[in-house]
Amino acid sequence: MDPSVLTTLKILITGESGVGKSSLLLRFTDDTFDNEQAATIGVDFKVKLINIDGNNVKLAIWDTAGQERFRTLTPSYYRNAQGAILVYDVCSRQSFSRLDAWFDELETYATNTNIVKMLIGNKIDKERREVSREEGLKFAKKHSMLFIEASAKTKDGVQMAFEELVQKIIQTPGLWEVDASSQRGMSLSDRTEGGQPWSCSGYCSLV
């Protein structure tokens, strides 16, 4: 890893279909917004380097890949995440009432017990709001989550949401330090082959 990077964090985004999870992600990572954005295809996770309190932190932000459409996220999606963002649409009561189920799923499958959770009420640019700021705040308080209202369309609150989340993660001891991650397993890739393959010449020299 680049020595100037303090750590890499896995952040995931969940919530009902159509609340703007991918839009928030793309607004934050690429500063783009597509009004007509179709259901998510091809977005696995996005990587972004940010600077928090003088430290460079690499974020791998995971999208649901549309698997939430029929409420069928894989448990493995939640593994080893340090941060989780629950999103609802302030103009959709239904997306807010489904938060309990998404929260339960997060609690069930998150492997870091001290994972930092954030609630985002998205689409505050739109009229006909159905969920008040107070309701969102109440839900977040009840579940000890960070809370922010945002708009991926107007950029309102997006940058701040991610920054606050990362700041909180960095302040949480035992959540992201190298020590904690060394307990985990190894990743496979052609770049990480370790040890000497047991070539034939190895045998032959002994015979």
Place this chain on the structure above:
Amino acid sequence: MTDDIPSPCDLLVIGTGLTESIVASAASRIGKQVVHVDHRDFYGSNWATFSFNNLHNVLGVNKGLTECIEETKKETYSIHIGLNSNTVLNVVEKWFISDEDVEATIDNQLRIEETNNGILKQTWTKSEVLKHSRKFNFDLSPKLLYSKGEMVEVLISSGICRYAEFKNVSSIYTYDNVESGLLPVPCSRADIFNSKDITMIEKRLLMKILSMCVEYETKPEKFQEDEMGNFGNFLDAHKIQGKVRKYLIDSVAMAKESTNFQDAVKNIQKFVRSIGRYGNTPFLWTLYGSGELPQCFCRCSAVFGGVYCLKRSTRSIIIGSDGQATGIMCDNQNLKAKFILIEDSLNPLATIKSGISRAILVTNKALTSNDQAVLINLPSLNGKEPVRILELSASTMACPQGLYVVHLITRQVTTAIEDLREVIDTFFSAVESNENEALHKPQIIWSLHFNINEYESYADMLPLNLYSSPGPNSSMDFDNHVIQARNIFKSMFPDEDFLPRVPDPEDVILEGSAEEVVLQESLENQEVHNVHE
């Protein structure tokens, strides 16, 4: 919500087991519209990994499903999908510890007692174990990966390896019936060199056989015709006896005396080539259990547009007047598809071929001093089938600290309880047994026995566009299933690449968006596909 499932689609996959998930991801990857359904409420079908609570739910659910009879339109008929087929059967769960709740125990605190000889002994109660339900990951079908096997290669070449993490199996044992004990199998060159179990001459012999087998294709002149009948004959011809013979048969070749020579050599080659890639033994264990792997492929499929629906009862396959499958009835929706893939255990045209006998134990102590993942290959004793034991510690995420999850796997002869009784009695003790014995053997805290059916289906009995995919078998690794998944894919889409590498999100950092590249790619594929039609 039901209306959202795209129909028609290119490929409809029923069941989220490993083979189905690999095919689904490969098809999505080249831009085909995939719909992947499962009547269960979890991923992985008979490959799944469960927590304590989920395990209980699932074993209950398995019994409750009923079949529904569907009316079908004229000129078509339908085959009912046997959702109530009990693939997992003879389930027996047993607790060996008391039910009582210990007053004032906080979550992670265990009662620690000092035993006579000063060893710290942790005592668990049932409620304490269940409090940690989520820390347990019980595999229905635990399997290992050869570090240079098909599964590892496809995970790496496709990039899907990013969704999982692994631990190297720390050591391999076989059973020495002369000395009645576990015998460590030396894997690396250094292991063989340092082994105190075999003599210098035996070491040389072992090295010679291994290198001969590795070079089998390039230096065939080293082999005599008459040696190449079964593996036993070959070892006889080279005067391989004693422990070296045990190593080679039980652990390196994963064979029997009667195994065909060529098959044994293939296994030896895979074993030797896999050593040293990630560690001292050739095998990897998937962190959080083998059930992670189907999920990895499903995730890849979803990233490329695959639509996932669990808890969808898939009642029947509809066959058109031309004898081809046209789609399925899924809840009350008729989902049309060009190709259908169904897992064997759901396929009404598949028959039970054989079975696997399984036991899962939770124990309080490791069988050996090793602390990660240990593989024990027990040879066939008293005419019984060989038994494989996998012991997993907390570091593999199989259980909480201080406990071990032990998997026993063998081919089914009678029932899981009968098939595995002797082995379990040899290595483990129930808590009730007398104290001296109990201090040496790991004690069983909880056990679960079950059998899993293995199915087979004959392609010539199926419509040409309906494929049936194999569920878990008793083999130790996944490679055969990867090969079969590739064959199914190639048969559906003969001109397409099987799981080409996905663009690495790390490589597109701070550049244009990754999904544009991907979308363009899949659009191109779509066009190619349309031209073919």
